[in-house]
Amino acid sequence: MSRIVSVGISEFKIASAPTILMTYGLGSCVGIALHDPVALTGGLAHTLLPAPVRGMDSMVKSAKFTCWAVDLMVEELIKCGCVAERLVAKLAGGATMFEPQHRTTHSGIGERNVTAAKEALERRGIPLVASDTGDDYGRSLEFNTVTGVITVRALQRPIKRM
Template sequence: MDKNIKVGMADYKVASGEEVLITLGLGSCVGVIIYDSSKKIAGMAHIMLPSSLEIKNNSNKMKFADTCIDLMMDELLKLKVSKTSLKAKIAGGAQMFSVSLNTESLNIGKRNVIAVKEKLKSLNIPIIAEDVLGNHGRTIKFDCNNQQLNIKSIGKGEHII
């Protein structure tokens, strides 16, 4: 059995025990991991956009911070995680392209990070560690067994949070 579970763009997956959640190519997108360390259960989401309320074509609820995190939480709660012991780690939210216009609305990475943080705060889930913003892409792997988030970036190397 493959212990690696890939999470695609605008998607989330839940895993446990010896399984490892992986998402590739986080640029302006944000990877959100919510986990219960005592039960070794975790969910990972690959968030593309901050809010489903800002987009007309919002049928894929897994694209957005405000809706994807809720969907993932529903699945985690069905697995009997302890809501009070949930923690989060986040990575991504880079500004991948130089923008000549001086406007924050074009910095999707920063807006994604803010939306994810606001959503987690509203759910009373503390962010234990983060590697966000900057101008470099990331690939992340979360080990459900030891709760380590491995972050690999081209030109920046690899580290664990």
């Protein structure tokens, strides 16, 4: 039987099999899952913003920012016995939650979060093997550390497994 671990906004968690990592309410936020299929260990981050704004560069790195979440998870996964070269990634979220005519100064955060995640993965050489991003609806996801499968749920949408 798998244990279930919830990942909150601006957090990441690392877990070994058999564990289900879950996060809820991904609107413009991005869920980043990293998995080592040999170690059966993975990490899930629920990032809020693409990067800190000027003047915040010296703050402590946290999973609040998409640009840092991948590095933070990789460091912890390696401590847990994972091999960086075996890691694969999956993304979900990054939606545009408002119609274009109603956008505010926060418009484009979802798209910028997805871009920041892809850039961070590329810097680390981690392949992105699946994603369910963009569009105009929120998502919740479950990440199975045994299989590496991400289950994405959204209101009035079919369940996606990737």
